[in-house]
Amino acid sequence: MAPPPSSLYTLSFALALLVTLFVAASLRLLAILPNARPSKAQLRGRPTTARVLVVLGSGGHTHEMFALLRDLDSRKYTHRTYVVSSGDAFSAQRAGAFEKALEERTARAQAGEEGSVAAEGGAPQIARNGRKETKRREERWHCVGPECYTIATIPRARRIHQPLYTTPFSALQTLLAAFHPLLGTSESDLPTLIITNGPATAVILILAAFILRFFNVRGAESRGLCRTVYVESFARVRTLSLSGKLLVRVVDRFLVQWEGLEGYAGRAEYCGILV
Amino acid sequence: MATAWEWTPESKLCFVTTGATAPFTALIESVLSPSSLEALLESGFTHLLVQHGSAKDVFTKASSIARAHVQGQIVIDGIDFNPDGLQAQLRLVQQAKGLVISHAGSGSILEALRYQVPLIVVPNTSLLDNHQEELAVAMERSGYLLRGHVEDLSLAIRKSEEFRTRMSQFPPVTSGQHRETKSFAAIMDETVGFMD
Numbered sequence: 001m002a003p004p005p006s007s008l009y010t011l012s013f014a015l016a017l018l019v020t021l022f023v024a025a026s027l028r029l030l031a032i033l034p035n036a037r038p039s040k041a042q043l044r045g046r047p048t049t050a051r052v053l054v055v056l057g058s059g060g061h062t063h064e065m066f067a068l069l070r071d072l073d074s075r076k077y078t079h080r081t082y083v084v085s086s087g088d089a090f091s092a093q094r095a096g097a098f099e100k101a102l103e104e105r106t107a108r109a110q111a112g113e114e115g116s117v118a119a120e121g122g123a124p125q126i127a128r129n130g131r132k133e134t135k136r137r138e139e140r141w142h143c144v145g146p147e148c149y150t151i152a153t154i155p156r157a158r159r160i161h162q163p164l165y166t167t168p169f170s171a172l173q174t175l176l177a178a179f180h181p182l183l184g185t186s187e188s189d190l191p192t193l194i195i196t197n198g199p200a201t202a203v204i205l206i207l208a209a210f211i212l213r214f215f216n217v218r219g220a221e222s223r224g225l226c227r228t229v230y231v232e233s234f235a236r237v238r239t240l241s242l243s244g245k246l247l248v249r250v251v252d253r254f255l256v257q258w259e260g261l262e263g264y265a266g267r268a269e270y271c272g273i274l275v
Numbered sequence: 276m277a278t279a280w281e282w283t284p285e286s287k288l289c290f291v292t293t294g295a296t297a298p299f300t301a302l303i304e305s306v307l308s309p310s311s312l313e314a315l316l317e318s319g320f321t322h323l324l325v326q327h328g329s330a331k332d333v334f335t336k337a338s339s340i341a342r343a344h345v346q347g348q349i350v351i352d353g354i355d356f357n358p359d360g361l362q363a364q365l366r367l368v369q370q371a372k373g374l375v376i377s378h379a380g381s382g383s384i385l386e387a388l389r390y391q392v393p394l395i396v397v398p399n400t401s402l403l404d405n406h407q408e409e410l411a412v413a414m415e416r417s418g419y420l421l422r423g424h425v426e427d428l429s430l431a432i433r434k435s436e437e438f439r440t441r442m443s444q445f446p447p448v449t450s451g452q453h454r455e456t457k458s459f460a461a462i463m464d465e466t467v468g469f470m471d
Contacts, residue, residue: 050467063382071460076469090358193467227466231459235381237409253466258413273446274459275385 032213032221034252034267049143050192051079053181055206056091057199064234065197066098067275074102078143081150081191083181085157085201092151103144110142152181157200171204178208182226183218190218190225197231198243206230206247231255232268234275240264280322280350288322288373289315289432290364292383298328298356299378299399301425306376307334307341307351314429316348318436322371323349324364328356365390374435376423379407384414388445393438394420395431418443 054069056062072080082095154177158167182190182205194209196202206228212220220226228251232244237258240248248254248265255269256262262270280286291306293299303325305311315323327334334353342351354364361383368375369390377383379398387394396414398407415422421438423431457465 047468050469052463060380060382063385067385068459071458073460076464076467193463195463229463229466233381234385235406235410237406237413239406253462255462271457271462274462275446 028214032210033249047192049076049078051081051189052077052193052195053081053083053191053205054095055083055194055196055199055202056088056095057085057197057201058088059090060235061197061199061233062091062094064231064275065195066094068195068197068231069098072102074106074142074144074148077193078141079148079150079188081152081181081184083152083154083178083201083205085199086153086155092153095149095151099144099146099149106142106144150181150184154178154181154201154205157204174201174204175208178205179212181205182208182212190220192225192227194226194228195231196228198233198241200243202230203243203246206250210250227252229253229255231274232257232261234258234273236261280352282371286322286371287318287320288324288368288371289320289376290324290326290361290368290373291376292326292361292364292378292387293328293330294378294380294383298330298333299397299425300330300333301399301401302376302378302397303327303330303333304337305397305425305428307337308428309344310427310429311432312341312345312349314432316345318374318432320349320374322373323351324367325351325353326356326361326364327353331355361386365392368392374432376428376432379411381410384410384420388419391442391444393435393442395423395428395435396420397423397425397428400425419445 054065056065080099082092084091084095155170155174157171157174159170162170178201184190190212194206196206209220209226209228212218213226214221216222228247230244230247230251230253232240232255234257236244236256238260240256240261244254248267253269254264254267255271255274256264257270257273257275259270261268289306291302293302306323306325325334325338331353338351338353345351357363365375365387367373369392374393374395375387375390376395376397377387379396384394384396396411398411400408411420411422414420419442421431421434
């Protein structure tokens with residue numbers, strides 16, 4: 001005979017449930033945490049275009065980020081999302097300027113090879129990306145202009161002079177807000193790649209991306225999306241920043257710019273100065 | 276600023292930048308001290324431009340004494356902080372075979388190095404727990420810049436002419452001394468799985 005439903009409320013049942021959940025969560029974590037070796041090209045299939053999400057920080061971080069992105073190819077990275085903290089007008093402005101420069105660079109390049117491109121009627125189609133990502137033909141369109149990038153603002157994790165005991169609440173608020181730029185609108189997909197170089201907001205955004213992968217939201221994990229790349233600041237020669245220490249075991253690739261930091265936690269990769 | 280200056284092919288410009296958030300006032304004073312001015316004169320500098328930011332009072336005071344000292348042999352001028360960056364000034368330095376003296380903030384260092392001009396970086400020793408000194412030491416070791424001391428800049432200024440001839444190119448070329456140098460764009464492609 002089946003036990004009465006009241007037995008579901010016993011302590012031992014609750015404990016058993018907790019243990020089961022704990023084991024399941026641990027196994028899931030083990031499965032999605034990057035292994036000790038840097039993961040390269042783990043995507044299923046061979047993508048032709050990608051969406052990239054860039055987390056910007058205060059002055060110095062933003063400056064370095066745009067130095068890193070200077071050779072960004074808008075034919076491959078067809079949509080860019082820039083995440084800035086509320087009140088950081090400088091970073092938002094820099095993102096706009098970067099996109100503008102990208103547009104000008106493309107216009108110059110296209111003017112150079114006008115004949116060949118004009119024959120295919122390329123220009124008007126550039127803006128319409130996203131839907132036809134699988135077509136190889138799309139590869140050659142430069143995706144520039146206002147439709148190809150978004151600047152998203154999320155609240156600061158901790159404001160200056162904010163009392164310490166309220167920080168967990170504002171951090172949680174930031175975490176909830178961080179899902180918006182990741183999930184985008186119903187029409188857009190999750191980012192393929194998330195790039196950051198260490199502002200506090202980045203830790204929370206990467207946590208949000210990790211949650212999406214944990215629960216495989218919209219195929220984040222099964223389709224190999226939301227890959228994370230962390231680049232430690234060029235100013236860090238011998239020690240990692242706090243964000244770096246927090247993220248070194250979490251991100252898919254952890255890059256440092258000075259040889260002395262190579263191999264930190266068995267994960268840091270050194271590829272020379274990147275900025 | 277510089278547009279009002281008399282500019283001849285012999286003109287040589289030293290540009291000093293002190294940081295945006297908290298201007299490095301000791302650097303302003305150090306550059307305008309008699310020993311630095313002597314070193315600048317010796318190296319043939321004719322113009323000195325100081326980005327003083329919000330520390331205008333410090334600059335005004337120190338520059339009036341400095342002007343008396345150099346008696347018109349060096350034109351001394353100051354500018355405020357420009358949120359758009361230092362491109363205009365750095366381009367001028369590049370044209371005028373000049374020299375940049377900067378605080379050790381990584382943003383200013385990166386910006387100045389792109390113009391391939393000799394750079395003297397002066398770490399702010401009064402800041403606690405910062406990595407300015409570390410970065411400056413590492414960059415000097417790689418031959419990208421010269422490190423100066425705020426107590427006495429004259430030595431670094433005198434070295435700067437010879438340094439111009441042997442400074443390393445920045446950013447480093449993608450090969451050679453680094454074993455595995457890749458561009459960040461290549462790393463992104465690799466992570467996403469793009470094949471060329």
